[in-house]
Amino acid sequence: MSTRKLLSTTHFHPIPLIVRNSIQLVQNCTTPPNPPFIPKGPSVLATTLIKSYFGKGLIGEARTLFDEMPERDVVAWTVMIAGYTSCNNHTHAWMVFCEMMNEELDPNAFTISSVLKACKGMKCLSYGRLVHGLAIKHGLDGFIYVDNALMDMYATCCVSMDDACMVFRGIHLKNEVSWTTLIAGYTHRDDGYGGLRVFRQMLLEEVELNPFSFSIAVRACTSIGSHTFGEQLHAAVTKHGFESNLPVMNSILDMYCRCSCFSEANRYFYEMNQRDLITWNTLIAGYERSNPTESLYVFSMMESEGFSPNCFTFTSIMAACATLAFLNCGQQIHGRIIRRGLDGNLALSNALIDMYSKCGNIADSHQVFGGMSRRDLVSWTAMMIGYGTHGYGEEAVELFDKMVRSGIRPDRVVFMAILSACSHAGLVDEGLRYFKLMVGDYNISPDQEIYGCVVDLLGRAGKVEEAYELIESMPFKPDECVWGPFLGACKAHTFPNLGKLAAHRILDLRPHMAGTYVMLSNIYAADGKWGEFARLRKLMKRMGNKKETGRSWVEVGNHVYSFVVGDEVGSKIEGIYQVLENLIGHMKESGYVPDLDCLIYDLEDGT
DNA sequence: GTAGGGTTAG
Secondary structure, eight states: OOHHHHHTOOSOOOOOHHHHHHHHHHHHHSOOOSSOOOOSOHHHHHHHHHHHHHHTTOHHHHHHHHHHOSOOOHHHHHHHHHHHHHTTOHHHHHHHHHHHHHTTOOOOHHHHHHHHHHHHHHTOHHHHHHHHHHHHHTTOBTBHHHHHHHHHHHHHHSSSSHHHHHHHHHOSSOOHHHHHHHHHHHHHTTOHHHHHHHHHHHHHTTOOOOHHHHHHHHHHHHHHTOHHHHHHHHHHHHHTTOTTOHHHHHHHHHHHHHTTOHHHHHHHHHHOSOOOHHHHHHHHHHHHHHOHHHHHHHHHHHHHTTOOOOHHHHHHHHHHHHHHTOHHHHHHHHHHHHHTTOTTOHHHHHHHHHHHHHTTOHHHHHHHHHTOSSOOHHHHHHHHHHHHHTTOHHHHHHHHHHHHHTTOOOOHHHHHHHHHHHHHHTOHHHHHHHHHHHHHTSOOOOOHHHHHHHHHHHHHTTOHHHHHHHHHHOSSOOOHHHHHHHHHHHHHTTOHHHHHHHHHHHHHHOTTOHHHHHHHHHHHHHTTOHHHHHHHHHHHHHHTOOOOOOOEEEEETTEEEEEOTTOOOTTTSTTHHHHHHHHHHHHHHTTOOOOHHHHHHHHHTTO
16 A cells, blocks of 8 residues: 555555654644544645655655645645755655646745745746746745845846846845845845945844844955954944854955955954854865864864864865875865765865865865766866866866867866966867867857966967967957066077066066066076176165075975075985985986086075 | 754865
């Protein structure tokens, strides 16, 4: 007998395991009444169970039970839609809604607001507009939950905030959620000023402020990088008595970190009277961006205080290991990720690809990439960058085409990755083909960085004059992203006049870039212009301008040894000079001739 | 028995 039949009868029947377990589950959640528990009705019981299943992530069980229900009312359908959305399965939520419409059931305000959340999750404006039409048809626009969900959907799916604002203006009795949804709409699209304008309006209209409004307003300050506004809001948070609200405190901590106010962030962190995992993750992520060593230290402190890391923590730690090239540490954390069963997490896998690649282990990057059951644009980009930096241009090209075939639309960053890969592998024609594809087929307008990649592509291959023609043809004034690689090409392929031009353009834009002075003085030296060479070096000394020293590091056992040219490291790491000799031997065999001139000039200057 | 806005990553 099917569960559908079983639920539709009041007679005694052997109960299938799934329903017996489900009834047990409900009975465990409530105080058993006396006389024995009698469910209100099969539909209500099943609906409760479905919600409970979704809450535990048991999506398959929820669907089976729903399919077996004899009668499915609007509440049951809504629970399914909301359940799928709560598990980030927006496509299934939408499919359930379509099924419901096919059965000619009328949606209510709960259904509409739930399915709008699914449209938002899918970022699908056309579906959202369709639901808006249905809401009007059923007289459900005007319900505050529906209007707020409409605003949220339009704010997420539209190019501009116009539609969201139109819905907002049409709400007669706006509540706090209406206001915070509008602020969040601006803020999440990185329009912090827009978000703060709405927040100010909220203050002027004397809308009651709550922790939600403060945390999103603080996020708006963060997005514009204004710690001045952030500090004012921090004071306002205290004035309104929300200084002990943990999400608000976490957003303030995040603001100080992202505005690079680390002494304030640190002080604030130590003064916090309560901390949760998000607090620690915020500080770890904050340090990861500017001081990865410190982020590893905070991580160890977090564990010693008994907090267990999650996907967010591990992602930041992986990024820190990548920046520091701590392969051993990264491998150990990877082991922990596998033991914790977190290796299926998309963002974490993306961070692992990046970590292995930046630590020089491209084979393991490839292994992580190959083992992923789901990949997004970031996964493909990380792998392509890995191939590119390791000189595997053809593999990167192959990967790009495979990605497009899998249905993922490339963005600006992927094009930068593929152009850079072609550039380092000398694949000039391939690179130029991608440049044309980007503009022609994908309608992406090249910006400074993209032009910089194409100039680098041409320049590295010795096509310096073509690179210059490209710069001349740019529709806007080139900046250092373009002149920088061009200068490198002029130096490498001995085009002193164009090199001087590039260096002067960079110095006009960035007068304190020591590397440019060094490069320019070396161009003068190579051209025999010793007077100019000496003048520039004196100028640098007068300005106190010193080129940042190139630093290398090597991980041996549990230690990381860091050194600059001339450091005595031999006593610390036996055999390092032997390895160096081997490397030099390989380089000579490959026909590499070092540019000793530059080295001599740098040493003469003591830099 | 059903629906909302805020904090951490890539």
